Amino acid sequence: MERFLQEIVLFAPAVVFNIYFAVASIPLGFVMAIFLALGKASDNPLISRLSRGYIYAFRGSPLFIQFFMIYSLTLSFNLAVWKPLGVSWFVLHPLFIGPLVLVLNTSAYTAEIFYGALRAVPRGEVEAACAYGMSRRQQFRQVVWPNLIRLAWPAYTNEVVFLFHATAIVYFALPVIGMQKDVMITAKELFERDYNAFLHFSVAALYFLVVSLVIFFLFGLIYKRLMRHMPAAPGMRFAPKWMR
Amino acid sequence: MSDDIAFWLDYLTNGKHLTWYASFQFTIFAALFGGTLAVVFGLIGATLKNSRFWPLRLIGSTYSSIVRGVPDVLFFLFFPLAFEQAVEWFLATQVCSPEAIALQSAAWPPCKEANWFLGTPEYLILASVSLGIVYGAFATNVIHGAMRAVPKGQLEAARAYGMSLAQVMWRVHIRQMWVYALPGLSNVWMLIVKATSLLSLLQIADIVLWADRLGAPNFLPTVGLVHEDWRWRYYLVLFVFYILVTLVSEKAFGALMNRAGRGILNEAR
């Protein structure tokens, strides 16, 4: 038991890295996803094709490969671009390139969620807005967006949890700098020392579970607020539809 | 020019590349076997979750929520190791003499006799099983959700005409369930396909490991073609490979959906 508690303390600094990766990529991923979703739904065939292709590529390939590929691709530009600009140390740092790849990835998944929600926005409500003379922009702001975010929220919550889970493979694919180790690397190194899989991996799992639950709780609160116009808010479902 | 082509052709068909191409079999095997297991676990999980007996229900929901609450990599690494240790522990209780245990200086296994050798085939099977377990939890939810998505009226009509509970289940519920489950199962399948990129973490010499080795910069002619860091090109091939697999899978599921959805599809939309 004492071992267990010690272990929990040992992991505490590590989980900060996972949380950092998630927190650093969520806001940007969210914004990018909105544009990608709108792009995919756009009437302009070029914009629509491009967004569609991007979403397809990043949803259709493993994050693990994306990490490797983007890291070595970025590395190959180092001498020509990053070095002369003096941003080399920064661009290739796992704490930068990690969130970068996560943003690229999560924005594709989130965009697909938003796109699905966009198509589910009640057509009648949009038509009503149209019929009352609102401009495209007003329609989006006043009717489409409030509907979209509500429709997408449960799935988006799932996506955020899975983004957090995805932070587990960052350091499997990127170099480790100094003592900057996340939960997975910590667990793996500890395991390689005493071969006690059950202890180390379950503590790691516990951390992931707890943070996931916290995310569910916080996002659930927001959802309740968003759904206050419904007499009986439908419960949040842990729907696997769009997960990585 | 033709020399160039001959050179590249030669390079791309050397033994190392051929081994790389051959290693796609591991990925494909893990995806197919893992996928099959996921559906099996999913059906079991959904049945448990629907059970009238609450302890079974509890098992079903605990399985599906715990496994999904943890990153797939973690479980993927943990399960084969844990399974191996569990088997070794069990062997130890059977074959180890107390002296042997006392003699053992390493942390694991308890004694030399209880050691279980794991090679690539065993790891591949264990990896598929862990994929099956992890994504079985997802499939559980998909199937459970699909069971509930079948319109209540359809079941009521069946009851109103005097069908027994089993008849309602098999004649109406399960038949219609597939249509609602297929999109979700298609998603789970894509997840499994993508998760096969993790095989190298279990020391299986899979496509990712070979791409890394082939792409790594080489300075020594004795080792092979001297080249700089080419890794991203090799990874790009894998990137495209996975996208193609996704494309083909989507087409296949689309066709399946059209068959299963005859009649229901218009309504389900």
Added chain:
Amino acid sequence: MAQATAVVADKLPVVAIRDLHKSFGTLEVLKGISFTANEGEVVSLIGSSGSGKSTLLRCINMLEIPDSGVVSIDGEEIKLRGTHPHRQIADEQQIRRIRSELGMVFQSFNLWAHLTILENVMEAPLIVQKRARDEVETEARAMLDKVGIGAKADAYPAQLSGGQQQRAAIARALCINPRVMLFDEPTSALDPELEVEVLRVIKVLADEGRTMVLVTHDMEFARSVSDRVIFLHKGAIEEQGTPDEVFSATKSARLKQFLNAANHD
């Protein structure tokens, strides 16, 4: 009410309901309903939205379990056990037998979406009554012809218009050759022409002397087809009698108001 029953005392009560209560949560939807439908009789349930008509109909074949009260079909009481809120069906065998005597036509049809129209009609005779396939198929096709959609036998429900679906649902109910037909708003949400078609089919059935209980919003129809009309108000029977009694010699003030609204302006 005793009087109404006495009038048709020579006929057997096929559906008999005694003191039925039903709540959803705190909302009491049925507050002690009793009525009988005798052999060959057509009983219409009317009343405003939310008055409990559908719920009452669904209690007859136990799709909703009443909190208390007794439902008897053909003199046989449907067995329930436990007390509210844990009341449930006591005898699965019995309820399945009785249900196959009750042909229910749902308001939203509830045709099985994964089966063609013909398969829909054949399903219950084959699966529940375990009759021979050839015989059932002949009968099913005849039934579809009778309701005028023989040509649609091999279409799926989603390929049919509302009126056609409604008629298929009626054919499905008829094909189990039930003692009693239960209809829930058979004409709502259809356009006037489709409505007429469906009503024509129901009248034919009424003329054949089949016992029927139906829920309807259409006063004209209730008047022309029913032997007896029951007006439900807030979960209780406010007035009942022959169509003439109910529509022309209305007693209850509430019913008067309702009928006025129905014949608006």
Added chain:
Amino acid sequence: MAQATAVVADKLPVVAIRDLHKSFGTLEVLKGISFTANEGEVVSLIGSSGSGKSTLLRCINMLEIPDSGVVSIDGEEIKLRGTHPHRQIADEQQIRRIRSELGMVFQSFNLWAHLTILENVMEAPLIVQKRARDEVETEARAMLDKVGIGAKADAYPAQLSGGQQQRAAIARALCINPRVMLFDEPTSALDPELEVEVLRVIKVLADEGRTMVLVTHDMEFARSVSDRVIFLHKGAIEEQGTPDEVFSATKSARLKQFLNAANHD
């Protein structure tokens, strides 16, 4: 038709439609429709399901872009550019201005679910017409009172019954103070009592002299409220005239059949 227009020549045509065509894919839904609605006139569109009534109504405010033909509101032609199937709105400014003159009440209400009833009513005046909040609120509350749901101002649409939602939708349309009101089946799927309430509101509007175009299944209502009735059949105007002409001195055989069905049995 020229005759009908001549009769009310002293009034201005507020809605004028000329030779409107509209197809969905290969299905030609409107086959050259022309009619006008003059100031203060109430025009009813009747016809069987699928005859194109809703589509016609939706073409008036360009929710559907017609394949060809002209729609003018208050003498101003709505500008379109391109040719079918790439026809589209030419002048965003113009259409927004015109749309805010047309108060549309949808068959399924289409209230904005995330706003309260009051907010729903205030939305367009605030956002589109950019009027002052105080003034709009006073007017909105008055409007809600007028349709009889002032007490529900702070409820969300999902908390209202069907009839209440319908009335909220009417209030929303009224609050932009439109020249013309467009109603799509304002009473379908309501129970008789709710129907009466909604009809009463519409009659009040008619009496106020507002121009209205409405689609309805209810012949009684069409007769009592309209200045002119248009019968659509398979995408073309089969017959039109005053209610008396259309309902009592019916000429078209097809309309006769339709009216017979509507007064079934």
Added chain:
Amino acid sequence: QETVRIATEGAYAPWNFLDDSGAPAGFEIDLGNAICEQAELSCEFIINDWDSIIPNLLAGNYDVIMAGMSITEERLETIDFTQNYFPPDPSLYIAAAGAGIDPSALEGKRVGVQGGTIQAAYAEENLGANNTIVSFGTADQAMADLGAGNLDTILADGAYLEPVVAASGGAFEFVGEDVMIGSGVGGGIRKDEADLKGKFDDALTALKKDGTVDELIAKWFEGRGPYFAD
């Protein structure tokens, strides 16, 4: 004949690497085969990532590690080693030619190492305070980053770096002093496998004596040796 599984990394030329046919090759593969011949064992090589190579030995997934692994006190706590088959050898720093790196006064530099090696431990301890230590899964990955200018210097085995520098045509150069760490390279064996260790030690003794080991060193490491001739 007993089958012995030997694990190697396959990404550490010329010690061990994957040749053009995709099979393991290099000094340790030749030596391992020679040992097995000498000890009359049948051998099989397994590729395993460096960072999990010791745990998987402990787990019993193979019997011996021959992966350019230096014998250190720390490792001796968990596993045994055969006698060394490569003498203690200095670790070296390399850097891009003309970068002006001085390892004796490293400050604010990015130092690349392969994770879990003696050099990694050394760098962490001696340089970690003032520099950024970047650890990679394989030595080749570290070389890629150095080549791309993402590292200032790499600290690694001299025997690994020498051929690289020689082959680089002046792109890389050695800088600074040699660092002596470790007690030579040997084969890692589980502690409870005294038998096997005995067989390997005996075979190595014999092979050193008859000059095979020196011969192989000369073959794979140009200009090295002889070390074990009397």
